[in-house]
Amino acid sequence: MASAPTALILGAGIMGLSAAWGLARRGYAVRIVEQDAVPNPRGASVDHHRLIRHAYGAQAGYMRMVDPAYAAWDMLWRDLGEVLHIPTGVLAVSGTAQGWLGDSRATLAADGHAVTDLTAQQVASRFPIFTEAGIGAAFHMATGGVLLAERIVAGLARLLAAHGVVIERARAVDVDPARATLRLADGGERSADLLVVGAGPWAPRLLPAALAPRVVASRQVLVLLEPPPQHREAWARAPMLLDLAEDGGFYAVPPVAGTPLKIGDHRFSRTGDAEADSRDATAAEAEEILAFARPRLRDMAGYRILGARACYYDVEDGERFVIEPLSPRCLVMSGFTGHGFKFAPVLGLALAAASSDAALLGALTPWAAGQAAPAPGLLAALEGIPA
Numbered sequence: 001m002a003s004a005p006t007a008l009i010l011g012a013g014i015m016g017l018s019a020a021w022g023l024a025r026r027g028y029a030v031r032i033v034e035q036d037a038v039p040n041p042r043g044a045s046v047d048h049h050r051l052i053r054h055a056y057g058a059q060a061g062y063m064r065m066v067d068p069a070y071a072a073w074d075m076l077w078r079d080l081g082e083v084l085h086i087p088t089g090v091l092a093v094s095g096t097a098q099g100w101l102g103d104s105r106a107t108l109a110a111d112g113h114a115v116t117d118l119t120a121q122q123v124a125s126r127f128p129i130f131t132e133a134g135i136g137a138a139f140h141m142a143t144g145g146v147l148l149a150e151r152i153v154a155g156l157a158r159l160l161a162a163h164g165v166v167i168e169r170a171r172a173v174d175v176d177p178a179r180a181t182l183r184l185a186d187g188g189e190r191s192a193d194l195l196v197v198g199a200g201p202w203a204p205r206l207l208p209a210a211l212a213p214r215v216v217a218s219r220q221v222l223v224l225l226e227p228p229p230q231h232r233e234a235w236a237r238a239p240m241l242l243d244l245a246e247d248g249g250f251y252a253v254p255p256v257a258g259t260p261l262k263i264g265d266h267r268f269s270r271t272g273d274a275e276a277d278s279r280d281a282t283a284a285e286a287e288e289i290l291a292f293a294r295p296r297l298r299d300m301a302g303y304r305i306l307g308a309r310a311c312y313y314d315v316e317d318g319e320r321f322v323i324e325p326l327s328p329r330c331l332v333m334s335g336f337t338g339h340g341f342k343f344a345p346v347l348g349l350a351l352a353a354a355s356s357d358a359a360l361l362g363a364l365t366p367w368a369a370g371q372a373a374p375a376p377g378l379l380a381a382l383e384g385i386p387a
Ligand SMILES: Cc1cc2nc3c(=O)[nH]c(=O)nc-3n(C[C@H](O)[C@H](O)[C@H](O)COP(=O)(O)OP(=O)(O)OC[C@H]3O[C@@H](n4cnc5c(N)ncnc54)[C@H](O)[C@@H]3O)c2cc1C
Pocket: 010, 011, 012, 013, 014, 015, 016, 033, 034, 035, 036, 040, 042, 043, 044, 045, 046, 049, 050, 051, 052, 170, 171, 172, 173, 198, 199, 200, 201, 202, 203, 206, 220, 222, 264, 311, 312, 313, 333, 336, 337, 338, 339, 340, 341, 342, 343
């Protein structure tokens, strides 16, 4: 009797775990090598939350990936036995009707997604936690929400372990794509029929020839807040806020399901080292983020700062995901920048479908880069799952 094909995965962030999920569903015997505990607070996948939304500027490819992404999450919720998504809707505001907001509105409309345009006054009256200062254009979209990231990563790791996936705590120091082999810090080696490298912001250092300088690690700062008592009820029903400006702007994640309110910005620092650097944010780093939020959050002086921390993105300049073969037996998953989490399960399922089909493998790379529709068969696992 033929034995099951084997897969070795480097990294137990959401990408490595999702690839493991997809491959295990297809009958692979899967081993994951991860240097830290899972969930890993040093990883890009782990804090309380990540956002899922259709608004994607002019990037129609990623906008169109969101419905399959929701279908893949539904499949995962079924496997996990719980739903770790809180619907909030999306409020996008900007100083101008052009740029990212205008592109999003046009791209959404072209595909028939309903958004409600709002004036600055309507923003402030419908959502009194926000001010109308400087708003030149705004829209609300009912679909979109918060993925409870840390709980998802923990739940997925437990699910995989229950299905026989081994998560080994070890540090890989070298990747040999041709032999689908990892060399470990203790001198040992691990090999499989297929190797998937999902090393997050560590990847450019580990695979410089394949990724650097196309993908770079980027230190990003976020601040956790507690709203003042008079605004807590409104925040409990608030949409995610995307407050966009010429130089990037900021986002706010509502305090859902017992999590804190989180704010961060969308400028890429393109500096730092995921391995060597502290995840503590300095007061100056936190202040840069708070300065974005101050004009937008009403009564900002009453918000309590709960903490500030840094995380690392693996930034690809065009924010395009890199899922590419490094050899016939090795795939890299990288370049997820600040928007990969929402797509992890659908990418894991697609990678698994492509793992044993050369034609699908050729179609996986441009689709993951947001530049092509999914080839027939790439999303076969989602057939029959309502989006
Ligand atoms: C603050 C923040 C906010 C974000 N917000 C959103 C959002 O709202 N919506 C969204 O869709 N996306 C968002 N993202 C992006 C998304 O979270 C990331 O793209 C995604 O989590 C990347 O997952 P990953 O598995 O590739 O990386 P990671 O989670 O970093 O996992 C990589 C793992 O590989 C391990 N590893 C690396 N090198 C080695 C080695 N040599 N040996 C052993 N193990 C190794 C690491 O320890 C790590 O655990 C955000 C990211 C951050 C940081």
